[in-house]
Amino acid sequence: MAGTASIPLRNVPGASLGVRRDPRSVRWPLIVICVGFLALFLLLPLVAVFANALSSGVAAYLRALTDPEALSAIRLTLLTAGIAVPANLVFGVAAAWAIARFDFTGKRLLITLIDVPFSISPVISGMVFVLLFGAQGLFGKWLMAHNLRIVFAVPGLILATIFVTFPYIARELIPALQAVGSEEEEAALALGASGWKMLWRITLPNIKWSILYGVILCNARAMGEFGAVSVVSGHIRGLTNTMPLYIEILYNDYQLPAAFAVASLLTLLAVVTLIAKSIVEWKFEEDTASVIAVSKPDPS
Amino acid sequence: MSIEIRNVSKSFGQFQALKDISLVVPAGELVALLGPSGSGKTTLLRMIAGLDFPDTGSVIFDGQEGTRREARDRGVGFVFQHYSLFRHMTVFDNVAFGLTVKPRKSRPSKEAITKKVHELLQLIQLEGLANRYPSQLSGGQRQRVALARALAVEPNVLLLDEPFGALDAKVRQELRTWLRRLHDEIHVTSVFVTHDQEEALEVADRIVLMNEGRVVQEGPPEQVYHEPANAFVYHFLGSLNLFHARIEDGQAIIGEPATVSSAAPNGDTPMAYVRPHLMDIERFPKSRNHFPGRVVRINAAGPLVKVELVTERGQTVQVEISHERYRELQPAKNEMVFVGPREMRVF
Numbered sequence: 001m002a003g004t005a006s007i008p009l010r011n012v013p014g015a016s017l018g019v020r021r022d023p024r025s026v027r028w029p030l031i032v033i034c035v036g037f038l039a040l041f042l043l044l045p046l047v048a049v050f051a052n053a054l055s056s057g058v059a060a061y062l063r064a065l066t067d068p069e070a071l072s073a074i075r076l077t078l079l080t081a082g083i084a085v086p087a088n089l090v091f092g093v094a095a096a097w098a099i100a101r102f103d104f105t106g107k108r109l110l111i112t113l114i115d116v117p118f119s120i121s122p123v124i125s126g127m128v129f130v131l132l133f134g135a136q137g138l139f140g141k142w143l144m145a146h147n148l149r150i151v152f153a154v155p156g157l158i159l160a161t162i163f164v165t166f167p168y169i170a171r172e173l174i175p176a177l178q179a180v181g182s183e184e185e186e187a188a189l190a191l192g193a194s195g196w197k198m199l200w201r202i203t204l205p206n207i208k209w210s211i212l213y214g215v216i217l218c219n220a221r222a223m224g225e226f227g228a229v230s231v232v233s234g235h236i237r238g239l240t241n242t243m244p245l246y247i248e249i250l251y252n253d254y255q256l257p258a259a260f261a262v263a264s265l266l267t268l269l270a271v272v273t274l275i276a277k278s279i280v281e282w283k284f285e286e287d288t289a290s291v292i293a294v295s296k297p298d299p300s
Numbered sequence: 301m302s303i304e305i306r307n308v309s310k311s312f313g314q315f316q317a318l319k320d321i322s323l324v325v326p327a328g329e330l331v332a333l334l335g336p337s338g339s340g341k342t343t344l345l346r347m348i349a350g351l352d353f354p355d356t357g358s359v360i361f362d363g364q365e366g367t368r369r370e371a372r373d374r375g376v377g378f379v380f381q382h383y384s385l386f387r388h389m390t391v392f393d394n395v396a397f398g399l400t401v402k403p404r405k406s407r408p409s410k411e412a413i414t415k416k417v418h419e420l421l422q423l424i425q426l427e428g429l430a431n432r433y434p435s436q437l438s439g440g441q442r443q444r445v446a447l448a449r450a451l452a453v454e455p456n457v458l459l460l461d462e463p464f465g466a467l468d469a470k471v472r473q474e475l476r477t478w479l480r481r482l483h484d485e486i487h488v489t490s491v492f493v494t495h496d497q498e499e500a501l502e503v504a505d506r507i508v509l510m511n512e513g514r515v516v517q518e519g520p521p522e523q524v525y526h527e528p529a530n531a532f533v534y535h536f537l538g539s540l541n542l543f544h545a546r547i548e549d550g551q552a553i554i555g556e557p558a559t560v561s562s563a564a565p566n567g568d569t570p571m572a573y574v575r576p577h578l579m580d581i582e583r584f585p586k587s588r589n590h591f592p593g594r595v596v597r598i599n600a601a602g603p604l605v606k607v608e609l610v611t612e613r614g615q616t617v618q619v620e621i622s623h624e625r626y627r628e629l630q631p632a633k634n635e636m637v638f639v640g641p642r643e644m645r646v647f
Contacts, residue, residue, distance in 0.1 A: 183384035186351050189371045190378035191398035192453055201401070205388045 049267050052260035064261035072238045073246035073262070076154070080229075080242060081222040084161040088218055089211070092169030097203070099170075100177035101185075114170050117163055125163050126231025129156055152234030157242060160228040165221045172214035176207045209284035216280065220273040224266060301362050301375075301456035301489050302327040303348055308357030310343055317343045318354070319513040325506075327362075330483045330490045332504035334497060336536065339510040341493045342381075342461055348491060349459050350374045361456070374457075377450030377488075381462040383442045385434040391445050392430040395420055398453035420448040423482075440471040447479075451486075460492035464499065476503050497537045501525060509533055531647040534573050541579065541617050545572035545646055552646045554589050574641040577604060577620040581631060582638045590640035593617055595631050607631065609639055 054061050064070060095114060099107060117125060132138050133150040143150060150156045184206065188198040204211070226244040233240045235249065243266055250259035303325040310318040317340045325331050333341040346352040347359060350371035358367040366374065385394050395417045399408055408416065421427045424444035434442055443463060450458060463479070464472040480503050483490055494500050500507050501521045508518040517529040528534040543554035547570065554572045582590060593609035596616075600606075604620040611617060617639055621629075631637055 183380050183382060184386055186371075187378065187380060187384040187386070187449075188397070188401070190349055190351065190376060191401065191449065192372040193397075193401040194372065197401045201397075202386060 046267060046271075049260055049263050052256060053264040054257075055260075056257040060257055061261045061264075064255075064258035065265070067258070069238050069241070070246065070258075070262055073241045073243045074265070076157070076241065077223050077243040079154070080157050080161045081219055083158050084165055084222045085215060085219050087162050088166045088169050089215060091166060092173055092214060092218075093204075093211070095170045096173030096177050099174050101182060111174075114167050116167075117165070118167050122164055122225065122227030123231055126160050126228035129160055129163070129228075129232050133159075151232050152236070153240060156232035157229055157240060160232045161222050161225055164225050164228045165218045168218035168221060169211070169214035172210050172217070173207060176210035177203075180206045209280055213277065213280045213284065216273055216276050220269065223269055303457060303489065303491070304360040304363075305344070305348075306358045306360060308344070308347065308354040308359065310340075310347070310352065310354050317513055318347075321357070321513070321515055323508060323515060323518070325489060325491055327489050328487045329505045330480070330492070330503065331506045331508060332500035333491060333493045333508050333510060334500040334536075335495065335510035335516075337495060338512075340513040341495075341510050344510070345459050345461055345491060345493050348457065349376050349378045351378070375453070375455050377453060377455035377458045379443075379446045379450050379458070379460040379463055381465055383434070383446040385442055385445055385449070387434050390431050390433055391421070391426065391437070392417055394434070394445055395448045395452050397449060402453075416452060420452055423451075424448045439467050440475060443467065443475060447482075451488075455488065458488050458490040460490065462493055462495070465494070465496075472499075479503060501537070509536065511536075528645070531571065531573065534645055534647070538575055539618060541574045541576065543572040543574065543644075545570045547646075552644065554591075554641070554644070570646050572641070572644045572646050574644040576606070576618040578643045579617070579619040579639055579641050580625075581607060581609075581619055581621060581629060582640070583629070585638045585640070587640060590638040592636055593639050595633055595635050595637060598631070598633060600626065609637070 053064075095110065098104075099111060130137060130151050133143060133156065134140055135144065135151075137151070150159065180203075184202050185198050188202045189195075193201065223242075224244060225242075226248075229242055230245055230248075233242070233245055235241060235245060237249070241249065243262055247259050247262050247266070250256075250262065305321055305323040308318055308321045309316070319340075321340075321344060323344075333344060335341045343352060347354055350366075350369055350373075354367060358365060360366060361369075361374070386397065389397070396413050399413045399416065402408075417430070418427065421430055424447060426441060426444060426448075429437065429441065434445070437445065447460075447463075460479075464475050467475065476499060479492075492503070501524075504521060506518065507521050507524045509516045509524060511532055517524055517533050519527075524533065525537055528537065534540065545552045545554050547553075552570070552572055585591075591611065593611045595607060596610050597608035598605065600623070605623055605626040607619045607621065607626075609617045609619060619639055
């Protein structure tokens with residue numbers, strides 16, 4: 001889940017793949033190559049994770065998951081995602097709205113800035129926080145004087161996670177808002193709605209599937225983030241280890257079944273994410289289909 | 301409510317959309333803002349609604365300054381060109397929206413809202429469709445829902461942006477008549493934007509003709525149609541033939557026809573404008589203004605017979621004659637005849 005990030009791909013609404021009739025000699029080898037590749041690089045590892053996790057039996061698997069350190073890692077991961085996702089939701093809606101609805105100087109710069117976490121290595125994202133809030137950092141002295149800890153503590157983990165995941169929701173909402181357009185919002189204003197009522201009753205309902213989609217992706221990335229979190233964590237067992245970090249420690253300690261047991265939870269998250277994503281996409285397309293019907297005036 | 305626009309100008313970047321517009325919309329009238337696209341009519345409408353604000357000048361409602369007033373405090377009903385119905389709400393909720401977002405103090409009770417919405421649905425003859433979503437309605441139905449939604453808040457002013465632009469000809473005609481009747485019933489001050497001169501001439505009490513950000517002419521439809529202020533107005537209000545003219549003894553004599561594309565009248569040579577239905581075909585020249593032409597096309601389908609002629613210089617002249625006249629004359633294709641204006645206008 002961590003590692004290289006990419007702008008989420010999604011089926012363009014309304015675009016349907018033209019089914020072409022190529023000769024069998026072309027079709028079948030291509031399909032076999034694709035399926036074989038996917039099986040080798042995606043399915044096999046997935047199976048391997050669960051096989052290794054359960055290699056010492058179900059009891060050992062459960063024991064690995066209920067270990068106090070494992071539980072603490074799970075709790076910390078949930079806490080981090082639980083704060084990072086809502087924070088990015090608020091930020092994402094605000095940024096997307098500003099970009100989609102207003103023209104202002106520096107708009108392009110803002111769009112570029114939103115993409116920064118996509119384009120830089122997560123390790124560097126983590127380093128930035130060490131440089132800012134570490135003992136030798138810019139605010140280090142001030143923080144020490146006030147007895148505040150950010151780096152090598154939970155606040156650092158949350159900050160790094162927010163930083164790494166903040167493009168997901170904003171990126172998802174900008175095109176959605178642009179596609180919906182501002183006419184319905186203007187209609188609401190002309191009918192006497194306040195800006196706040198317009199947001200809650202018109203704007204947000206119109207982009208609800210995009211919001212959910214962005215939240216799902218953002219959450220998956222927040223829970224799986226490794227690089228940035230690894231730099232700011234300090235790896236204090238039971239205190240600042242999130243699930244990915246805890247897995248690495250177990251792995252380095254040669255506790256393979258335990259490492260894979262925790263990893264299997266993250267893998268499950270990935271599978272659940274994929275399923276949720278598909279459902280949302282399907283719902284989204286249903287709605288888009290009706291939107292297209294609305295915008296296409298038909299006679300009578 | 302009467303509306304007064306005083307010296308309003310507005311630019312979008314380099315483009316000056318409105319240039320020092322002044323205009324009065326008397327209370328209770330149905331006024332059409334007519335003009336080609338890019339003439340500034342929609343911008344002006346949005347300014348009355350409070351969806352856009354002028355760079356300079358003021359908008360005055362019933363004698364009270366309201367230039368900077370927010371859209372929601374203006375009491376306007378706005379009907380958008382593409383309806384802009386709330387796609388995630390039913391017809392009922394769409395119509396009720398304006399009432400349900402009122403501040404708690406002035407918000408009617410649930411029962412009162414339901415009653416009001418049903419009255420409006422009855423008015424637009426869509427009572428059975430209260431639970432439908434906009435995507436399940438036809439274009440004409442959507443437009444009527446948009447109108448009911450705007451009327452629900454009992455606006456002081458009803459503003460409509462190209463209300464029938466996206467509908468096909470037959471529905472458009474029906475809705476036009478319906479809008480006119482509705483206005484006669486409720487008498488709310490209404491302004492609608494259109495680029496369709498027929499629509500404006502048929503529906504409006506007053507027409508405001510706009511071009512390139514200025515008001516070119518305003519007045520009742522008959523006046524605008526019969527006494528066009530300049531060549532643009534004449535040109536915009538219908539098809540025409542264009543002739544070079546010269547003035548002799550206070551009378552315009554037309555020489556050779558000019559192509560319509562050379563419509564820009566220059567000061568020296570006056571141009572004569574003649575509507576196709578104000579031209580006649582004769583077998584022999586009846587006056588100095590008759591000139592020969594060859595019949596190239598006859599179209600008798602429609603209320604008038606359209607005859608297309610080509611002059612000796614190869615220019616096209618459109619003539620529309622009545623079916624009686626056509627039967628009397630029976631011009632044949634490729635026959636040489638004489639054409640001349642019964643009435644013309646020189647700018």
